Amino acid sequence: MTESIFIALIVLGVIVVCFVISYIDNMWRIYKIKRRLEYNYGRWREVDYSDAVLSVIGEYTAAKDSMIDDITWNDLDMDALFMSIDHTWSFAGEDYLYYLLHVPKVMPEEWEEQEEMITYYQEHEKERIEMQMEFARIGKNHASSVYSYIMDCIRFNTKVPPVHYFSFVFFIFSVVITVISPSEGLGLLILAMVVNVLLYFYKRKELEGSMQALQYFKKLMEGAKSLTKKKLICNPKYHSRVEKDYRHLKKLMGASAYLGPANWDSPSIAEMFLDYIRLVTHIDCIFFYHCMSRLGRNIDIVENMFTTMGFLESMLAVGSLREALPVWCRPEFTDEKMLRIIDAYHPGLKEPVPNSVSVKDGILITGSNASGKSTFLKTIAMNVILAQSLHTCPAKAYCGKWFHVFSSMALKDSLYKGESYYIAEIRALKRVMEPVEEEAVICFVDEVLRGTNTVERIAASTQVLKEFQKKGILCFAATHDIELTYLLEEQYDNYHFQEQVADGEIIFDYLIYDGRATSRNAIQLLEILGYEPEIINGAKAMVEQFLSTGKWN
DSSP: OHHHHHHHHHHHHHHHHHHHHHHHHHHHHHHHHHHHHHHHTTSOOOOOOOHHHHHHHTHHHHTSOOSSOHHHHHHTTHHHHHHHHOOOOSHHHHHHHHHHHHOOOOOHHHHHHHHHHHHHHHHOHHHHHHHHHHHHHHOOOOSSOHHHHHHHHTTSOOOOOHHHHHHHHHHHHHHHHHHHOHHHHHHHHHHHHHHHHHHHHHHHHHHHHHHHHHHHHHHHHHHHHHHHHTTOOOSHHHHHHHHHHHHHHTHHHHHHTTSOOSOOSSOOHHHHHHHHHHHHHOHHHHHHHHHHHHHHTTHHHHHHHHHHHHHHHHHHHHHHHHHHOSSOBOOEEOSSSOEEEEEEOOTTOSSOOOEEEEESSOEEEEOOTTSSHHHHHHHHHHHHHHHHHTSOBSSSEEEEOOOEEEEESSOOGGGSTTOOHHHHHHHHHHHHHTTTTTSOEEEEEESTTTTSOHHHHHHHHHHHHHHHHHTTOEEEEEOSOTHHHHHTTTTSEEEEEEEEEETTEEEEEEEEEESOOOOOOHHHHHHHTTOOHHHHHHHHHHHHHHHHHSSOO
16 A cells, blocks of 8 residues: 555656646746747848748738739739738738738728727837737647638538547447456457557548647637737727627637647647547547537638737737838828828838839839839839838838739749740730729839830830820839830929949949939940950940931941
8 A cells, every 4th residue: 555655656746747847848938939029029020931831821811802913012022021021920910911911902990090009019018028929829830821721621521520439439438348347458448549549640631731720720719818808909899809709719619629739849748648648539530520510600700810810910010010110101191193202212121222202193214224223113112012001101201092003023934824025014014904993003114015126115115104194003114215205205204313433333322313314324334344345335336326317337
């Protein structure tokens, strides 16, 4: 008896030590996450997600109606911008922030309450960190889209396969027999465990992605419960919405407790023990189907839970973005078709040069190679998108109409399989005209129709840009064809970038000026890079003759 008590005390001591170690480990992880939250807030992130990860993040957006198409998104390198401002800690917040950048059309009345939330969490650090901690507990899953898996699975057959019930009953039966008659039941218990484990691994593969998605959704619900219980949501409307959705779905929580953690990178000792129970009973597989059945009956509420929780965290990310920007402003919107921006800059550049512009009828931008035309177009386009999606502009002031944003700037032949650059380009320009009747459009075109010969390029560009103006499209177009500035001077305002040559170097100030460009630097660049004098002099002579006679010799 004494020996039995001694062994029991040892076992109890080991269990206590294990739980203490697990508790300390958990506290240490929470401390490290909190330190990361405090350090990263208001800083420009330096991450580089693979295309596969970005594809997973984008699946929520792909299921919705997007205003920013792939051409514009790629032209502006919006993936790089997203990664730099992605101060989210949960899959829901990350997915929704990505979605917001694709749908820059939040209504002004909605932004009033959203502005209150952004400002509140900027000013209340304690509450913001607590809220971020709850989202960090939810976590991210870059292996697969939680949203897509959940939405797909709840439409499938949620009936539990008989094999899982068989495994559960077989194990319980063998345990009962072992208790009644250990000598006869032990062999049956071992057989039940071996069979159940083999069946578990065989059938679990079919559910791997779906079950992990459900585990993450369980964590999302736990996060929603914590946010409302701790009263961390400062806006009463959103607090009530989250609380209501959680109440509708809380029955899911009882069954989902059997599923285990969503992330096994560092499971607790208790979870590792429970995992062995799942192996021999299949209880997680059984309750997976029950959970999916409940979700299927509440699909609208499931959607609301994703959207609301994602939105709340994305507002925290907007606050972090504002802290990271050296200069920013809240945009003003008007019903007049115009755009006025003061000291706009590209947020992704280390030493950006601010520029200002006020446009009502569209502009043509000329200038030498590398003078800043393309960067200017991207800067303005990015300001428009950020103004309409995150209500935050990297500029001193912004005022404009709500626009549908298009671009044609960095096309590749591969964008359209089997088609040339020129075909891809004219298709890209054609798409700009299609939605004009429904809403105001702003477009950004770099080197209009560069994929064809000079004569036809000038003729076609003139007519296309005139058509843009007729349809009310506010167009920013950069070109090397100075002829366009004369052919379109009644429809478009002329602006240019310029340079200076000093000590054998071309120096750019990257500032935009009124009027058309009067300088060229292509031949100067050849000279600076050491081309033979014969080439330089011959090229200069040909240019002079063409400018005086209008003919090439």
